[in-house]
Amino acid sequence: MPRTAKISIKSLYKIFGPTPEAALEYVKQGMGKTELLEAQNHVLALQDINVDINDGEITVIMGLSGSGKSTLIRHLNRLIEPTAGEIHFGDEDILSYNEAELRTLRRERMSMVFQKFALLPHRTVLENAGMALDVRGFKTRDFEDEAKKWLGRVGLEGNENLFPHQLSGGMQQRVGIARALVSNAPVMLMDEAFSALDPLIRSDMQDLLLELQGELRKTIVFITHDLDESLKLADHLVILKDGVVIQQGDPQNILLNPNDPYIIDFISDINRARVLRVRSVMVEPTSDDVSYAGDLLETDNLETVLSKSDGDVSLVYQVIRNDEQVGELHMKDLTRALVPVPASEERNNYSN
Amino acid sequence: MATYDFIFSSLGLEEWCSSSHSDAPMSMAALLAKAKGGEVEQSLWDLPFPSMDALNESCAAFPQSRELTKGLEQGFLAIKDSLSVVLDPITQPLSWALDGTLYTMVTTPWWIVIPVLLALVFFVTKSWKHVFFVAISFIGLAFIDYYVYAMQTLAIIFVCAFLCVLLGIPIGIGMARSDLMQRLTIPVLDMLQTLPPFVYLIPLIFLFSVTESKLYGIAIILYAIVPVIRLTNLGIRLVDEDVIEAADAFGMTPRQKLFKVQIPLALPNIMAGVNQTIMMSLAMVVIASLVSAPGLGVLVLRGIRSLELGVGLVSGLGIVILAVILDRVTKASLARINATQKQ
Numbered sequence: 049m050p051r052t053a054k055i056s057i058k059s060l061y062k063i064f065g066p067t068p069e070a071a072l073e074y075v076k077q078g079m080g081k082t083e084l085l086e087a088q089n090h091v092l093a094l095q096d097i098n099v100d101i102n103d104g105e106i107t108v109i110m111g112l113s114g115s116g117k118s119t120l121i122r123h124l125n126r127l128i129e130p131t132a133g134e135i136h137f138g139d140e141d142i143l144s145y146n147e148a149e150l151r152t153l154r155r156e157r158m159s160m161v162f163q164k165f166a167l168l169p170h171r172t173v174l175e176n177a178g179m180a181l182d183v184r185g186f187k188t189r190d191f192e193d194e195a196k197k198w199l200g201r202v203g204l205e206g207n208e209n210l211f212p213h214q215l216s217g218g219m220q221q222r223v224g225i226a227r228a229l230v231s232n233a234p235v236m237l238m239d240e241a242f243s244a245l246d247p248l249i250r251s252d253m254q255d256l257l258l259e260l261q262g263e264l265r266k267t268i269v270f271i272t273h274d275l276d277e278s279l280k281l282a283d284h285l286v287i288l289k290d291g292v293v294i295q296q297g298d299p300q301n302i303l304l305n306p307n308d309p310y311i312i313d314f315i316s317d318i319n320r321a322r323v324l325r326v327r328s329v330m331v332e333p334t335s336d337d338v339s340y341a342g343d344l345l346e347t348d349n350l351e352t353v354l355s356k357s358d359g360d361v362s363l364v365y366q367v368i369r370n371d372e373q374v375g376e377l378h379m380k381d382l383t384r385a386l387v388p389v390p391a392s393e394e395r396n397n398y399s400n
Numbered sequence: 401m402a403t404y405d406f407i408f409s410s411l412g413l414e415e416w417c418s419s420s421h422s423d424a425p426m427s428m429a430a431l432l433a434k435a436k437g438g439e440v441e442q443s444l445w446d447l448p449f450p451s452m453d454a455l456n457e458s459c460a461a462f463p464q465s466r467e468l469t470k471g472l473e474q475g476f477l478a479i480k481d482s483l484s485v486v487l488d489p490i491t492q493p494l495s496w497a498l499d500g501t502l503y504t505m506v507t508t509p510w511w512i513v514i515p516v517l518l519a520l521v522f523f524v525t526k527s528w529k530h531v532f533f534v535a536i537s538f539i540g541l542a543f544i545d546y547y548v549y550a551m552q553t554l555a556i557i558f559v560c561a562f563l564c565v566l567l568g569i570p571i572g573i574g575m576a577r578s579d580l581m582q583r584l585t586i587p588v589l590d591m592l593q594t595l596p597p598f599v600y601l602i603p604l605i606f607l608f609s610v611t612e613s614k615l616y617g618i619a620i621i622l623y624a625i626v627p628v629i630r631l632t633n634l635g636i637r638l639v640d641e642d643v644i645e646a647a648d649a650f651g652m653t654p655r656q657k658l659f660k661v662q663i664p665l666a667l668p669n670i671m672a673g674v675n676q677t678i679m680m681s682l683a684m685v686v687i688a689s690l691v692s693a694p695g696l697g698v699l700v701l702r703g704i705r706s707l708e709l710g711v712g713l714v715s716g717l718g719i720v721i722l723a724v725i726l727d728r729v730t731k732a733s734l735a736r737i738n739a740t741q742k743q
Contacts, residue, residue, distance in 0.1 A: 166643050166645065183656060
């Protein structure tokens with residue numbers, strides 16, 4: 049599938065403080081975040097961000113709290129105005145929009161899901177789900193069918209007339225997702241959408257999102273501080289630290305070739321076998337006379353392969369996509385890929 | 401020679417001092433001193449504060465302090481007529497509303513008024529317990545022949561509290577939307593809240609005739625409007641920021657945000673303000689009986705003025721009963737709103 053950028057962010061800066069423009073000059077001359085805070089009393093939230101968000105993909109922006117990820121996502125629908133930089137939606141410049149154009153963008157082309165759900169407590173689940181259409185001037189009876197369809201799709205049929213406080217957290221966030229889907233916007237912004245949920249429900253919601261995405265092919269920007277979550281969801285992973293993008297690209301690739309000690313720290317804890325997929329370790333088919341122990345899909349994760357091979361490192365598998373061979377997998381390569389990247393020295397010192 | 405002569409002589413103002421006399425009437429102390437005659441040697445112990453009066457003794461042209469109050473009074477009287485030209489027509493509808501409601505509630509037969517009020521109580525509380533309590537209270541008041549007074553008090557409260565809400569909620573909304581407006585309004589609200597209620601009766605008596613009902617209407621509204629303004633402002637400012645952000649993210653106009661999100665979510669606070677406003681109108685309606693507001697307050701006043709202990713106590717009890725009714729009924733409707741608004 050060709051990748052086309054739906055939204056592109058170019059050299060975006062955001063500085064919080066009384067005179068951000070003046071502070072921007074210092075930043076461009078190379079002043080760092082801490083110095084800027086001490087000397088100028090301005091907070092450098094985002095520094096020179098360049099990210100392309102591809103059409104029909106899930107772009108995950110990952111970083112710890114304070115890394116500027118929530119600030120970044122709010123620039124996309126201009127809930128926060130940038131200090132400098134460009135944001136293009138297709139071939140339009142979002143920053144040149146006037147109030148009415150911005151409202152149309154928010155109503156029809158970008159929907160948003162929030163960490164704390166942000167449902168209207170005085171409206172029923174049905175009315176909440178239809179909020180985007182209600183804002184556009186439709187009456188409840190006009191959007192009832194549409195809202196019911198999506199509420200059913202996220203597993204909430206029969207709860208239409210309850211109030212949000214009568215639902216559990218997971219169910220409230222399902223309403224939040226249904227609300228974003230009812231707006232029928234091509235872009236969905238998800239700000240730590242699953243962070244407030246407990247782990248099991250979170251995993252369910254991730255599956256739900258992937259299932260919906262398989263069908264709807266929306267452009268999704270997903271913010272999270274959880275590496276497992278980002279590896280599970282991401283087509284494109286952007287890692288933010290202190291307002292700077294330190295690495296972005298295919299998540300498998302980041303996992304195999306981390307370019308920063310910060311990322312190495314992050315990935316040293318995860319279960320590599322579950323995250324890495326066959327396509328990341330397979331090689332070109334070498335010769336025809338190899339006897340394959342079996343077939344694998346390129347999207348299978350290594351954990352599946354391990355249990356299939358019963359730990360035998362001498363085997364070679366054939367990798368197929370759409371019934372055609374695209375490569376082969378040597379169990380030796382697989383074992384090598386599973387060797388953990390050591391956490392950096394600093395981190396080891398902390399834990400001692 | 402008086403104590404502070406040296407100030408004026410050192411400034412070279414003797415000529416100005418002797419050029420004119422302060423035309424304030426002579427104070428008692430000055431009269432006594434004049435009668436005694438002669439100079440008395442002053443010790444440091446008796447050093448007077450350099451007040452207007454003390455300076456006036458040294459310099460006759462310097463104004464006495466009583467000229468300040470006199471000047472204020474004259475100034476007020478001077479603008480009074482032109483102020484009345486503006487204020488009279490604006491406030492006239494208040495007189496009509498008060499007189500009309502008083503007339504309607506008192507002349508309509510009791511067997512219509514009481515059931516209508518009970519129906520109203522049921523409509524706002526949806527609770528038979530409250531209807532029963534209110535019915536008992538009204539029957540009790542009517543049985544001891546306080547029905548007309550109680551109805552007059554209620555009529556005044558209905559009109560004044562309604563106007564407070566009508567004016568107060570938009571002011572509160574304005575304050576919530578503009579920090580400048582909040583900064584300008586809060587000192588006025590603070591003043592209205594701390595000024596003893598008798599004090600605003602004074603200029604009102606000069607501005608309007610005591611026979612007009614708008615006189616006490618304005619006094620009650622000024623006193624009771626503060627909580628509904630404050631709590632509307634507070635309620636809207638306290639609306640969850642996440643929800644406001646969601647409203648923005650889905651492209652609501654400021655107007656949609658106000659009516660679909662902010663006001664509904666601020667409603668519990670606004671209703672708490674309305675409850676306070678009603679209770680404060682009741683407090684003021686008693687004081688306003690000093691300026692001819694009819695109702696139970698008149699009886700309390702009679703109790704004080706002619707020492708009719710029984711009348712004073714029973715009418716005081718009647719006010720308490722009305723207060724309890726109004727409080728319970730508004731709180732019950734507030735609880736009904738809260739029930740649908742849990743976060």
